[in-house]
Amino acid sequence: MYGLNKVWNNLINQKADLKPGAGGRYEKAEEIANRKKEVKLILVRKWFTSKETIGILYIEDTPLCYILELQEGGQKGQAIPYGTYPIKYSFWAKRGANFPHIYNVPGRSSILIHTGNDRDDTRGCLLPGYQATETKILSSTDAYRDLNTFLKKYIDKKPVFIEVTNATKISLNFVFFLVFILILVYLLTNKNKYLLKWNQQKTRF
Numbered sequence: 001m002y003g004l005n006k007v008w009n010n011l012i013n014q015k016a017d018l019k020p021g022a023g024g025r026y027e028k029a030e031e032i033a034n035r036k037k038e039v040k041l042i043l044v045r046k047w048f049t050s051k052e053t054i055g056i057l058y059i060e061d062t063p064l065c066y067i068l069e070l071q072e073g074g075q076k077g078q079a080i081p082y083g084t085y086p087i088k089y090s091f092w093a094k095r096g097a098n099f100p101h102i103y104n105v106p107g108r109s110s111i112l113i114h115t116g117n118d119r120d121d122t123r124g125c126l127l128p129g130y131q132a133t134e135t136k137i138l139s140s141t142d143a144y145r146d147l148n149t150f151l152k153k154y155i156d157k158k159p160v161f162i163e164v165t166n167a168t169k170i171s172l173n174f175v176f177f178l179v180f181i182l183i184l185v186y187l188l189t190n191k192n193k194y195l196l197k198w199n200q201q202k203t204r205f
Contacts, residue, residue, distance in 0.1 A: 038159040045166040065143040066132040084163040
């Protein structure tokens with residue numbers, strides 16, 4: 001449970017500019033990454049259309065940027081399936097440089113994180129940006145630069161993963177967690193009563 005209450009509070013708000021460096025975003029991200037044995041990014045898909053999906057990329061409860069993908073479906077020409085995947089770097093000949101590569105996606109290959117603004121800029125890759133509209137993301141170059149710089153600091157030091165989920169899954173997890181806490185509090189509050197009943201039944205036998 002990675003700060004689900006804070007994540008949920010962010011998600012119920014409308015899209016707001018995730019301005020570069022606002023609130024020491026990547027400073028917080030580095031603090032989190034430095035104390036972990038692995039770096040885990042969390043992509044929470046939030047806004048859906050028939051052609052694209054836009055979400056927010058987090059590390060724990062710290063938002064890093066928006067991410068634009070193709071529409072959901074998990075097949076070729078669609079957003080990748082929900083799950084947790086390792087990130088490593090690989091060479092992309094088209095742009096002549098190494099890019100973050102998302103591995104082990106079922107039935108897919110060459111799923112990268114790179115710059116772009118809309119669905120025409122991706123065949124399944126993830127496009128970061130600091131601003132988002134209904135169908136586009138903006139400030140992609142800045143967002144990619146910052147995310148790429150962050151990933152390069154850790155990619156050779158510890159495992160790096162990305163978990164792909166959505167707001168519905170998070171809200172249900174939060175509900176289940178809340179129900180669990182309420183049950184636990186109830187049982188602890190009524191512990192003496194149940195112990196008394198158990199002792200009374202034990203005495204009868």
